[in-house]
Amino acid sequence: MQRCSTKVGGLIETEMGELFGLMWDGWSDASVHYVAIYAVCNVDGKRRERLLSLSPLDENP
Structure with a gap:
């Protein structure tokens, strides 16, 4: 799995080039954010928009 993520990361890096932006998005499903x-x-x-990371928010401070 590590090799797969490294290869995909390299492909995204090449595609993005030097000029890119970052976008954050959030949503809820039931009580999970x-x-x-x-x-x-x-x-x-x-x-093009490429998903870099997706995670549930930690509810514990």
């Missing part, structure tokens, strides 16, 4: 981080970039003149 989630947050996601996306990379946003242009590839061949089209906007």
